[in-house]
Amino acid sequence: FLPTASLWCLAARSKSVIPGEGGPGQGSPRSFRLMDKPLKAGWLKKQQRSLVKNWQQRYFVLRGSTLTYHKDDKETTVQGVIQLRFSKVNELPPNSDDPGKYLFEIIPRTTGDRERCPHVLMANSQSDMEEWVRSLRRVIGMPTSGVFGKSLMDIVTYEQRFGPHMVPILVQKCVEFIKEHGLDEEGIFRLPGQDNAVKQFRDAFDAGERPSFPSDTDVHTVASLLKLYLRELPEPVVSSISTSWINRRITAAL
Incomplete structure (x- = not known):
């Protein structure tokens, strides 16, 4: 049996692919292509939400406060949509047991008592990861604690x-x-x-x-x-x- 948090994550994932519920419904690719030039786009690996953690390479496109991901850089099919409003973006510390992975996560806003299921993403390099985090935080307008004036x-x-x-x-x-x-x-x-x-x-x-x-x-x-x-x-x-x-x-x- 799956833990309660995992059930919520799987249920949320199932809902996200229903047309009209934030997923890639009919007509979505065309509507996204007609929008303004992306603020940022590029390849990232996305961790699958399953019992066995594996990675899938997807092409991510940031427009406004919406992050979409696709199978190719032509944006022919929208496979998923991540709404960034009220989300949080965190860099993940490197794992000494599994080095060479540049990870960050997008934590969506909480809904009621549901567990927030982060989207864990992997960049190709440290600089690429920092650039993605910087771009996402600017879109979200996330307040940061800063380093000046801190102990x-x-x-x-x-x-x-x-x-x-x-x-x-x-x-x-x-x-x-x-x-x-x-x-x-x-x-x-x-x-x-x-x-x-x-x-x-x-x-x-x-x-x-x-x-x-x-x-x-x-x-x-x-x-x-x-x-x-x-x-x-x-x-x-x-x-x-x-x-x-x-x-x-x-x-x-x-």
Whole structure:
């Protein structure tokens, strides 16, 4: 016998293929083709909702707040429709026992007391997965908790789901870039960076992205981003007592 949650999932899946109930009814392919240009499209693997978990490769198309999937990139047949409104999108941490899978899930809105059955999808690469997650979240308008203004413990604990991180990913990326490009730069951590670029990077990290800095990024911009992050920590990295002690030591050395 199937567990109750599984029965709900199978019932929901059966309902989703009934014409007029969010599935690929007659005329659906034509109506989708007549809509605007897709916000994003590409191949993903979709986990089948069955007792034996297997994967099927499908062509996914994102238009508005609707995600459809098809057998081919011609969109000749709509095999399923995922309504994204009020849904949630989560990256899934890598499995050390089964590496090389870039997974994320779409959790639909709850209906009554029914168990929410996530759609688990697999991308071809880390960057492809991040791009899909970013696009879906923008459509949904999902609020994110961000990283600025959050405690170090909360951020590190969350990010350890995606790998063994001892410091926040933002700090790691900033330090690595500054170490590579800024050690010989005059006025590092003193001269300001480009305000617009700092804001763009901040918004990206706060949206749950993990952007890389292009090699031609102004090193003062990255330094300003790091300073902004440290300045907005709820607990200072260096206490006022330690700061006073450091200042006294520097003064004595001079």
